[in-house]
Amino acid sequence: MKHFYSFKKVLLVFLLALVPLMFYGQESKNTFAPYWYLKGSIGPTSNYTDLGSPNINIAGELGIGYQFTPILGFSTKFNRTFLDGEGRGMYFDADMFGAHFQLDVSLSNLIFGYKDRDINFRTFVGYGQTRHKSRSWTQSKNAQLSHIGYGDRNIAFTIPFGIGIDYIINDRWSATVDASLTYTDTDLLDTNYPYRKPWNENNDMYSYLGIGAAYKFGQGSGFRKMVKNFGMVSMKATPEVLEEKGNLVKVKIYGTIPPKYFVKNAGMILQPKLVYAGDETKLKPILLKGEDVMGEGTPIDYDNGGTFDFAEVFAYDPAMNKSELIIEPVVYSAKKGAKSSIEDIAMVKHQYVDATKVADGVIYTSERITGSLAYAKAKHGYEKETIVAKKAALYFAKNRYNYNPKQFLNTTEHAKKHSKELHEFLARGWKIKSINIHGFASPEGEETFNEGLSEKRAQTMKKAAVKKMKKMVEKAGHDPAKVDMLNFNLQSYGADWKGLIKLVEMSDLADKNSIINKIKRPVTDRQKEEEIRKLMKVYPIIEDEMLPMLRRARVVVKSYQPKKTDEEIAKYAVSAPDKLDIREMLYAASMAKCDEALEIYKIVIKKYPKCWISKNNAAVILMNHGKVDKAMKLLEDASKMYPKQALLASNMGIAYIHKGDFAKAEKYFLHAKKLGHECTYNLGVIAIHKGDYGKAAKLFKDAKCNYNAALAYLLNEDYAKAKSALMCVKKDKAEAAYLLAVLGARTGDTSLMYKYLTEAIKANADYKAQAKDDREFIKFENDAQFQAVVN
Numbered sequence: 001m002k003h004f005y006s007f008k009k010v011l012l013v014f015l016l017a018l019v020p021l022m023f024y025g026q027e028s029k030n031t032f033a034p035y036w037y038l039k040g041s042i043g044p045t046s047n048y049t050d051l052g053s054p055n056i057n058i059a060g061e062l063g064i065g066y067q068f069t070p071i072l073g074f075s076t077k078f079n080r081t082f083l084d085g086e087g088r089g090m091y092f093d094a095d096m097f098g099a100h101f102q103l104d105v106s107l108s109n110l111i112f113g114y115k116d117r118d119i120n121f122r123t124f125v126g127y128g129q130t131r132h133k134s135r136s137w138t139q140s141k142n143a144q145l146s147h148i149g150y151g152d153r154n155i156a157f158t159i160p161f162g163i164g165i166d167y168i169i170n171d172r173w174s175a176t177v178d179a180s181l182t183y184t185d186t187d188l189l190d191t192n193y194p195y196r197k198p199w200n201e202n203n204d205m206y207s208y209l210g211i212g213a214a215y216k217f218g219q220g221s222g223f224r225k226m227v228k229n230f231g232m233v234s235m236k237a238t239p240e241v242l243e244e245k246g247n248l249v250k251v252k253i254y255g256t257i258p259p260k261y262f263v264k265n266a267g268m269i270l271q272p273k274l275v276y277a278g279d280e281t282k283l284k285p286i287l288l289k290g291e292d293v294m295g296e297g298t299p300i301d302y303d304n305g306g307t308f309d310f311a312e313v314f315a316y317d318p319a320m321n322k323s324e325l326i327i328e329p330v331v332y333s334a335k336k337g338a339k340s341s342i343e344d345i346a347m348v349k350h351q352y353v354d355a356t357k358v359a360d361g362v363i364y365t366s367e368r369i370t371g372s373l374a375y376a377k378a379k380h381g382y383e384k385e386t387i388v389a390k391k392a393a394l395y396f397a398k399n400r401y402n403y404n405p406k407q408f409l410n411t412t413e414h415a416k417k418h419s420k421e422l423h424e425f426l427a428r429g430w431k432i433k434s435i436n437i438h439g440f441a442s443p444e445g446e447e448t449f450n451e452g453l454s455e456k457r458a459q460t461m462k463k464a465a466v467k468k469m470k471k472m473v474e475k476a477g478h479d480p481a482k483v484d485m486l487n488f489n490l491q492s493y494g495a496d497w498k499g500l501i502k503l504v505e506m507s508d509l510a511d512k513n514s515i516i517n518k519i520k521r522p523v524t525d526r527q528k529e530e531e532i533r534k535l536m537k538v539y540p541i542i543e544d545e546m547l548p549m550l551r552r553a554r555v556v557v558k559s560y561q562p563k564k565t566d567e568e569i570a571k572y573a574v575s576a577p578d579k580l581d582i583r584e585m586l587y588a589a590s591m592a593k594c595d596e597a598l599e600i601y602k603i604v605i606k607k608y609p610k611c612w613i614s615k616n617n618a619a620v621i622l623m624n625h626g627k628v629d630k631a632m633k634l635l636e637d638a639s640k641m642y643p644k645q646a647l648l649a650s651n652m653g654i655a656y657i658h659k660g661d662f663a664k665a666e667k668y669f670l671h672a673k674k675l676g677h678e679c680t681y682n683l684g685v686i687a688i689h690k691g692d693y694g695k696a697a698k699l700f701k702d703a704k705c706n707y708n709a710a711l712a713y714l715l716n717e718d719y720a721k722a723k724s725a726l727m728c729v730k731k732d733k734a735e736a737a738y739l740l741a742v743l744g745a746r747t748g749d750t751s752l753m754y755k756y757l758t759e760a761i762k763a764n765a766d767y768k769a770q771a772k773d774d775r776e777f778i779k780f781e782n783d784a785q786f787q788a789v790v791n
């Protein structure tokens with residue numbers, strides 16, 4: 001042991017030189033799983049002692065080791081070695097067994113980086129001891145010269161070093177070749193007959209060329225290897241920022257498993273979760289399994305790796321607006337089959353892997369529908385100018401134009417009734433708009449004669465009307481001459497062929513269609529006269545009953561119905577509603593502001609409980625005030641009485657939008673459309689909510705400068721049209737500015753984004769907090785300018 005301390009110094013220097021390699025190995029990002037191994041070898045050995053001619057002998061090694069990085073490993077080896085040699089007239093043999101600790105360095109991984117390879121080159125150095133016994137004889141072996149270690153073996157410290165080659169057969173087995181030189185701190189292997197001094201050193205050495213095999217075990221011990229190397233699994237979510245569409249959120253996840261990763265009898269559960277504000281939403285687990293595992297899941301080949309994909313649709317919740325989609329992996333031993341949930345792995349070996357974020361969430365721009373809905377307000381039905389008309393007729397004998405009150409048709413109840421109504425109408429004293437007098441003749445005579453006759457009959461009617469009106473005016477105490485100032489419009493029609501055809505159509509004649517065709521067929525006046533004479537002979541009813549009814553003059557008087565002024569109507573609606581009829585009350589409500597209009601509608605509802613218009617319009621006001629339940633009660637009451645009233649159905653649909661029940665809203669809009677009310681705009685809002693942005697954009701095609709239309713265009717990615725619509729929005733100015741900021745973020749126009757985001761926050765301070773968490777701006781959330789705007 002005379003050189004023991006020098007050996008320690010050599011070993012210490014060598015180990016210090018390997019320290020940088022240890023750090024280099026630890027920083028490797030390649031896939032590697034530490035493992036244990038058993039190793040054995042056998043092969044020729046030779047000695048380097050004082051004798052000059054070593055013989056080839058046999059040796060063997062057994063050992064156990066641990067490869068803790070791709071570059072560095074550590075092992076303990078036990079060896080059995082036999083040496084002999086001769087020279088200078090002497091012969092010796094040595095019997096040795098020993099052990100040493102060994103540090104291995106993979107040159108292949110050190111120089112070229114770690115990867116799966118068939119051949120690995122390495123170097124090694126160790127430190128240990130050997131116990132030996134040695135003998136020496138004369139070369140003829142007839143006389144022993146010396147012996148050492150017989151009884152108690154002699155102990156020597158050793159430093160083995162060398163190079164090795166590993167040929168990887170499979171994941172477990174490797175064939176190995178080791179070439180080593182072992183340096184000892186003794187000169188007694190050959191019993192210390194110093195005839196020569198190699199390297200000026202008396203200590204003995206021996207070499208070894210071992211051929212053997214190594215068996216790996218504990219490499220990740222099933223799933224542990226997968227846990228350690230999970231970073232090599234790639235996962236990607238589409239879209240990278242989740243988006244609400246139709247009150248749902250869709251996501252797809254794609255993954256790639258590298259070769260030599262997924263242990264054949266292991267399983268893995270990837271649990272996607274959307275986490276937000278202390279809460280989470282679990283999605284369906286992604287189930288993967290090794291190629292030897294039975295049961296549910298996507299099989300992954302060990303040698304080639306594999307891929308997986310996953311799609312999920314889940315309900316949107318506003319709490320998800322600022323969230324992250326993460327995946328929590330759990331690897332487990334699947335020797336007894338695959339598991340379908342994390343709860344099922346409690347009784348088997350398993351290990352969690354740190355969660356991986358794959359997406360952000362959730363864009364909810366489609367939820368930014370405003371209250372600008374197409375309310376269906378019913379018309380009040382009041383006319384500011386009402387023209388009332390009354391008419392009466394005088395009947396004449398054939399070819400006569402003088403008025404005979406005793407003529408049969410002038411004495412009928414029908415004629416008397418119309419005459420009386422006209423008299424009473426004129427007696428009201430309303431301002432007359434016009435007096436129209438029309439003269440007619442029956443068509444059996446000569447056309448020219450009939451034209452003159454009808455004109456004279458009109459004049460007769462005028463004289464009779466003027467006479468009667470003057471009497472009425474005089475009786476009322478006014479100047480009868482005022483009647484002459486009225487404008488009488490006289491018009492003569494000659495033969496009344498249209499009137500005849502109408503009377504035939506109304507008759508019970510069996511051949512009336514044939515008669516009508518014969519009347520219409522002649523072209524000249526003479527042909528018509530001949531045809532009517534023939535028909536009169538065949539059908540006496542024409543001459544006896546129909547033609548007398550055509551020999552007439554008719555007067556039509558149109559007058560202005562007296563009206564209250566708008567000021568009077570507005571005043572009475574609140575102070576004296578009994579002075580107004582229902583249409584005047586509804587008109588007053590239409591002129592009033594919301595709160596006052598609602599009070600007027602309440603009065604109408606109380607006075608006229610069956611008036612659907614008042615309930616419908618009051619419901620519109622209530623919805624605009626946020627009182628949706630009260631509005632729905634009015635609409636339901638009115639709908640019971642008028643189930644086919646389209647406006648009630650349309651407003652009920654709007655009420656359900658306010659309640660958030662878009663399915664029922666759509667049902668009512670479609671019902672209203674079936675009843676004849678145009679619901680295009682409101683159905684566009686429904687289409688936005690359902691996520692059908694293309695349909696929504698089409699439904700809004702006639703909505704100009706409208707916020708909801710612009711929202712549909714933006715969601716449909718028609719950014720030019722969306723910008724054009726938003727720029728001219730008159731209502732919802734703050735909402736429009738915010739949406740312009742979103743448009744700027746989507747199109748990368750930061751100047752547009754910051755300009756209108758600032759305007760939106762100035763108009764409505766609530767947008768500051770919204771924008772801060774709005775995932776539409778996620779690309780800019782760390783920009784100093786964005787932080788300045790939202791903080």
